[in-house]
Amino acid sequence: MAFTRATGKHRRPSRLTRTTAQVAGVAALTTTGVIGGLAAPALAAGDAAVEQTGLTKALSIGDSLAEQIDAQAAAQQQAADEAAAKKKAEAEARRKAEEDRRKAEAKAKAERAAKERAAREAERKRLNAYVVPVTGSYVSTGYKASSGLWSSGSHTGIDFHAASGTSVHAVGSGTVVEAGWGGAYGNNIVIKMHDGTYTQYGHLSSIGVSVGQTVTPGQQIGLSGATGNVTGPHLHFEARTSPDYGSDIDPVAYLRSHGVNV
Template sequence: MAFMCATGKHRRPGKLKRSTVQAAGVAALATTGVIGTLAAPALAAENSVESTVEQTGLNPVIAIGDSIADKIDAQADAQKQAAEEAARKKAAAEAARKKAAAKAKAEREAKERAARAAERKRLNTFVAPIANSYVSTGYKASSSLWSSGSHTGIDFHAASGTSVHAVGSGTVVEAGWGGSYGNNIVIKMSDGTYTQYGHLSSIGVSVGQKVTPGQQIGLSGATGNVTGPHLHFEARTTPDYGSDIDPVAYLRSHGVNV
């Protein structure tokens, strides 16, 4: 059986056909006298390529010199190293930023804790109701001046108009006229006890108001049942008359030197 080669414009011409075309071309050039120095090398190159393809079955490729390949490799290595160095610097900068932020946060939290501790200490601190004064009449002193027959608090020496301070932190539960106590203030302290301040010439707080240690709450005077200006101070277990406790012992138990 004979096999026929397919024909068509996309089929590469066979060797015989190419050789025939080449021979025809050479004959034409010879007839016209145009075979010169360019034709011979061109024909030789064509024959050389054809011979190489026929012998090896491989198409010729362009080889890159070793020096160019080395330069490309070196450039790639340099770019890789630069990228790694940039990544290291970025990581180091991020670590430094996080460390600085953590340090700042720790310092801020330490300051906040110190401030809270200082505030707790201040609120738990007690002071004398009259600064730089002394007790002129003691607790349970006997006299017909008092309806109970004895003194239910202590008197601090004070001229009229002297600043009167809350002895500790608490909430005002009474502020106004108190009968024989004159103008008086009663404060429920943060520890659950009560303190009273009597015979005031003026009152500077109102019921429900929170006060802090040393805060001015009024001015001393001579209102109510008195023989002269002073501050009557009581410590109580309730806000009511008759629940009094030793005010000197009370103040001393809270660190006040009286």
């Protein structure tokens, strides 16, 4: 059973009752967004005390809620901006790292290519270089020297002073075309050089290469000795235009033309 409070002309609602009702009404209107349209009549119906203690308080509650919403929206926007900035920074860092990686790879590739070119050039120069056949030696008998020791009456090469067993080297790059006994030359080696000329190494005590083998400048091919028609151990060296006897050319001029100091 509901109880109602009697009212009449002799008794109006109390100040507290009216104020409470007005606050509730304003709050409800604030929530629905129609506070602007209904506030004026409510103010007109009430007295000054109600306006100050009731409606003003309700408006303060609405303003506080709006401020909270605005603050929350601002915080969310700030968080979104920070997240976007972080994502952009991370993307930029990845882009920079990838760019640095590509640059490093390109630099390393260029350095490898440069080293390979330098190595190829150094090898090319080495293979095209010429050296003396006996290191630290000297010419003991010159080219075209006359003597009855030679069937032609003159020396067809030059002799390098060398004790028996001294290392003998190929003067340049080439292919061995003869390696064995050579009659008056004793144990001998003939090499076809890369430039088409031939070099001969005679009177060897031992031979260290075989026909068809390729040799490089300074490679040991045998040991000096005193085999064949000799009076003592040495290396007989010839430069030729063909592998055959009689095609000899000046060995000193030949070596000097290839940069060898003889």
